[in-house]
Amino acid sequence: KQEVTQIPAALSVPEGENLVLNCSFTDSAIYNLQWFRQDPGKGLTSLLLIQSSQREQTSGRLNASLDKSSGRSTLYIAASQPGDSATYLCAGGEGRRALTFGSGTRLQVQP
């Protein structure tokens, strides 16, 4: 059974700092890896999806990487802004099957 772990559970950084969020998974037979953002009291917003055949995906200031052999994914946020404050969740997928989520990293970017 796939297990997903996210470290750290919480992170506070000053505005403008570059940061890395970590995600590890136990089953390397992962089909895709999806990163989400969740604002308080809201649903999940998909940020990036990396297919198993890919190594990374980029969208604006966000870059996500996937290393199946080591069971790790990272989300890199460049030049962080207060508006980036949210909980970031990673999830491993197996095709159309349900995603297995980590517990999230709660990010606070201080002005």
Added chain:
Amino acid sequence: EAGVVQSPRYKIIEKKQPVAFWCNPISGHNTLYWYLQNLGQGPELLIRYENEEAVDDSQLPKDRFSAERLKGVDSTLKIQPAELGDSAVYLCASSSGQSGPDEQYFGPGTRLTVT
């Protein structure tokens, strides 16, 4: 294009009462998921539909939870009777179900409080 729609957004009920949640997926999406999210945790699957067929309901507590997706479009999740431990956010998601990366898109969720 409209996203995944859920209603109600919030629901407060007393224990032992019934409750129902509704979800309308993105148009054309064949796969529909219901997830449960407890505070401080990631979502966990309750049930997955391919069109109108429930293909994975292994995590659904069938003694009190039921779901349906008539005509393979919108879906309803029901709890009867509700227990205090059912207080959580119920999220609906959909994906195209076609070949490819199969990205999942989530609705805003229904926050249930059982008193």
